[in-house]
Amino acid sequence: MEVRPKRLNEMWLFEEQTHNMKLGLRITQVLRNIKTQYQDLLVVDTPEYGKVMVLDGAIQVTERDEFCYHEMMAHLALCSHPNPERVLIVGGGDGGTLREVLRHDSVKEAFLVDIDQEVIRAARDFFPTLSCAMDDPRARVLPMDALKFIEDNRESFDVVIVDSTDPVEFAAGLFEAPFYANVHRSLKEDGFIVCQTESPFSDPHVVAGAIQDLRKVFPVVKLAVGFMPTYPTGFWTYGIGTKGLDPAEVRRPAPEGTRYYSHEIHRAAFVLPPFLKSMIG
Amino acid sequence: MEVRPKRLNEMWLFEEQTHNMKLGLRITQVLRNIKTQYQDLLVVDTPEYGKVMVLDGAIQVTERDEFCYHEMMAHLALCSHPNPERVLIVGGGDGGTLREVLRHDSVKEAFLVDIDQEVIRAARDFFPTLSCAMDDPRARVLPMDALKFIEDNRESFDVVIVDSTDPVEFAAGLFEAPFYANVHRSLKEDGFIVCQTESPFSDPHVVAGAIQDLRKVFPVVKLAVGFMPTYPTGFWTYGIGTKGLDPAEVRRPAPEGTRYYSHEIHRAAFVLPPFLKSMIG
Structure with a gap:
């Protein structure tokens, strides 16, 4: 039997800041993920910046900064x-x-x-x-x-x-x-x-x-x-x-x-x- | 025969800025990738920031900024x-x-x-x-x-x-x-x-x-x-x-x-x- 090191489930948010640059934040929980009448709305919790709101792929607000x-x-x-x-x-x-x-x-x-x-x-x-x-x-x-x-x-x-x-x-x-x-x-x-x-x-x-x-x-x-x-x-x-x-x-x-x-x-x-x-x- | 949209080869550099945060830069070319006596040294070319030097996973210098x-x-x-x-x-x-x-x-x-x-x-x-x-x-x-x-x-x-x-x-x-x-x-x-x-x-x-x-x-x-x-x-x-x-x-x-x-x-x-x-x- 093959012994492999235990691997953790990882979730990341990647924001495409430009076509050639991304910011990644580790996610612990997805709190809301909906399409509104105007845009995609996502709320996640992150260890680095606390709760984060994302609209159409762009980070709008984080609790920490x-x-x-x-x-x-x-x-x-x-x-x-x-x-x-x-x-x-x-x-x-x-x-x-x-x-x-x-x-x-x-x-x-x-x-x-x-x-x-x-x-x-x-x-x-x-x-x-x-x-x-x-x-x-x-x-x-x-x-x-x-x-x-x-x-x-x-x-x-x-x-x-x-x-x-x-x-x-x-x-x-x-x-x-x-x-x-x-x-x-x-x-x-x-x-x-x-x-x-x-x-x-x-x-x-x-x-x-x-x-x-x-x-x-x-x-x-x-x-x-x-x-x-x-x-x-x-x-x-x-x-x-x-x-x-x-x-x-x-x-x-x-x-x-x-x-x-x-x-x-x-x-x-x-x-x-x-x-x-x-x-x- | 299945028809699939053409996909491009993509290369990205991901810098682990903290354990919970990453910066990603698209790469067009790897120019040097060696282990020196002291550290891992990587030089890549990127559309966003020009040539970038990376030591032990951390971005040291980019031509643009x-x-x-x-x-x-x-x-x-x-x-x-x-x-x-x-x-x-x-x-x-x-x-x-x-x-x-x-x-x-x-x-x-x-x-x-x-x-x-x-x-x-x-x-x-x-x-x-x-x-x-x-x-x-x-x-x-x-x-x-x-x-x-x-x-x-x-x-x-x-x-x-x-x-x-x-x-x-x-x-x-x-x-x-x-x-x-x-x-x-x-x-x-x-x-x-x-x-x-x-x-x-x-x-x-x-x-x-x-x-x-x-x-x-x-x-x-x-x-x-x-x-x-x-x-x-x-x-x-x-x-x-x-x-x-x-x-x-x-x-x-x-x-x-x-x-x-x-x-x-x-x-x-x-x-x-x-x-x-x-x-x-």
Whole structure:
């Protein structure tokens, strides 16, 4: 009888970050695996990053490193805007950006408008540390098309945060000038738009294109950078447009207890390596 | 007869970044695959990052993103030291750090001491854009044990750069206090040590331990951060110790034509997110 060493069952999630690069995370459990009306939704548990939500093959959020991304998405604008009261989050159905937005006492109403109800449901079922803020009395969670919502709300918001999936399929329009023009119309005079604009190594054309298109609409546009381990290359960018204010300037206190963001990090995030400055022209 | 869609031959390099996380890069060609006296050495060509050198399963260098790492390893110390003339690189057999060091006109002699002659050979054979500096008349390339070399060179160097592999096997000692004490003895009065100290997400104990051990030996110790896409999590740290000078202060011009480093980046690199400040205590 042949004696073979005992082998373990292994499960791995492989994210195709580009056609030629993959990130693999060991899986201990598959918690949800469904096709929603809009996308494939997967929730797994992993030893490395805790619970992970994946949409159409792309990692959206992990319990362990989500703070790096959500703190930057919220506080770069909310600590620079002089008095943010009404905030709109486009996408962001996991609730992480909403949680950070609502840490600002100035905020009276925060709208989370995500097209996919199932993302919101999965966040409530598996990511309580992210979705907790959805029950805040200042939160308005609307499962609908953000484009429609923006058209109906002119000059209404202080800050619009575009917390979208990658620029493919139904989310592609969220990285283009016509959408930015709609956001511009929905913003008050001191308004800020913040967009996640991908990695300069895995998607240089997206970074450059988004900044170019933001500039067509907003008089002031800057790019900030931040670490985000589970997003492709770990090197993430945030495009910010305003109607005149400099987003690199800090005007309000940071919420207490942040783990990634600080006023010092705010200012440092706008310092770009020379190659990235060249990339956005 | 069964008709099946044509399938392509695929080759992938999978780097086990931790026990529970992998980075995969598509391979077009295997250029070298040998066991040296010290480690497994692999050189592959990839569509995503160009040529890649792998030692004992860990990616050391890729043509496309090496500048992010090598510019930081060299210029953080060389732009802060008032007059760096003699520089020692421990490890770094690919030549990338040496290339950046020799961009400083003040440098009269730069020693590259790598224990593995085969790494130097592979760099010369496949990475001409890194190994080019080995032929500079100021370069001294020595395939030998750096520990021995340091013992024989007291109060000799302005800057020592520890460009080592991960802290396992023969490189483990390079992250500990006795080694740092040897480096301290080999440094002149204004001396700097720079060490790559891994990622706070994939190896938090290494970051914290290296800083703790540097502090046992050097009166001034600071941590800097930088993006490095193909290293685990893309979030890299650089531990710097001096005999008194503040390494966050810039004292000399940056070389022209850098792509990652600038004086602004230098200052911003020492701004740490709150969670990382806590980690190093």
